[in-house]
Amino acid sequence: MKRALITGINGQDGSYLAELLLTLGYEVHGIVRREAIEDASHRLVNILHLIDKLKLHVGAVDNHLSIYKIVANVRPDECYHLAASSFVSYTFDDEASVLSNNFTATHALLASVKELSPHCRVYFAGSSEMFGNARFSPQNESTPFNPRSVYGISKLAAFHLARNYREHHKLFVAAGILYNHESPRRGYQFVTRKISTTVAKIHLGLADRLELGNIDALRDWGYAPDYVVAMHAMLQQEKPEDYVIATGVLHSVRDFLSEAFSVVGLDYEAYIHTNLDHFRPGEVVSLCGDSSKARHTLGWQPTKSFKQMVKEMVLTDIEHLERNQ
CATH class of the missing domain: 3.40.50.720 (NAD(P)-binding Rossmann-like Domain)
Structure with a gap:
């Protein structure tokens, strides 16, 4: 062993x-x-x-x-x-x-x-x-x-x-x-988990707004x-x-918001408030990975799409909040 x-x-x-x-x-x-x-x-x-x-x-x-x-x-x-x-x-x-x-x-x-x-x-x-x-x-x-x-x-x-x-x-x-x-186990300080948990709270009537920085920032x-x-x-x-x-595909924070709010049938634009304090320094070139070597040598490839991942995060946070209310 x-x-x-x-x-x-x-x-x-x-x-x-x-x-x-x-x-x-x-x-x-x-x-x-x-x-x-x-x-x-x-x-x-x-x-x-x-x-x-x-x-x-x-x-x-x-x-x-x-x-x-x-x-x-x-x-x-x-x-x-x-x-x-x-x-x-x-x-x-x-x-x-x-x-x-x-x-x-x-x-x-x-x-x-x-x-x-x-x-x-x-x-x-x-x-x-x-x-x-x-x-x-x-x-x-x-x-x-x-x-x-x-x-x-x-x-x-x-x-x-x-x-x-x-x-x-x-x-x-x-x-x-x-x-x-x-994933649903991402730390709460990261923007993705901040979005999924707040969407869950809004859905359950526990929150009414989401404060973010630059929602046009791109990530792989x-x-x-x-x-x-x-x-x-x-x-x-x-x-x-x-x-x-890496996936080799870029999505914006706006994309993440749109997918997350769509899981609960809401329009993200009605709940977003911009806070300039959350803005990172601007990026000239986005960080997007080419994982060709890993795919060829390791036989690795992603199994879950961006949309599926966001949906899992939101639904898991809803379930968690309902269980602990």
Whole structure:
């Protein structure tokens, strides 16, 4: 039986990946913070339905000794490094914690695996934000990186570190350069989940407006469960490489709004209020991914359409609110 270790197991991607690996017969270990264990009903909500099938370890991913002890205990065959400060901010207010969570944690994990479990195959979660102000679209594995947020900078630094461990220490490290991917388990701070939950509240009479920034912003949105399939596939290859994972199709926030409100038979224009404070810096070239390599080499492709994904998010939020009223 293969043994897998997941950092960020209680997040959107970690929970779907844990489900996938359990169905494939893996022994699944995950790292969670102590406060998550102490408040499991809220902080571990994405994996509560799996909790009896998982082996959870309390630790801090940016603490080298903490990670070292967990890797020594688990001795994983595969490790999926998903934990990160994942909310993209364009201010430098909290740069120290973002850099620590995204770079220092990656170093702690790679160094521990190299020393304790060198046979282990490692997946590193990169991000389309590493491309930042991209020079052309769509982007692929050869596109020059040009991050413009602290998050993108920290992810790119960790990406180069992962490559260094692959090339100079001969670890099997594959990186996924993932574009936006959504689901009913997406965090509430992300615009997609903010929309789906507010639509559900409006439908149930619990809200009457939705405040957003630039609704003409474009994104390459995919379905999160599809993306964890790609993560697993990367570690089953003969040699470690990096892959762009994306749909290759752009949709605007307006498109998302239209689809979400249509699920409950409403016109989004009657409920939207614009807040300039929510606007991001303008993009010259939109972030749109070319996943040709992943489709050809991994045999990967998206299974759920944009419309189907939005509908699932809204209906799940309605069900959740009805159940907890």
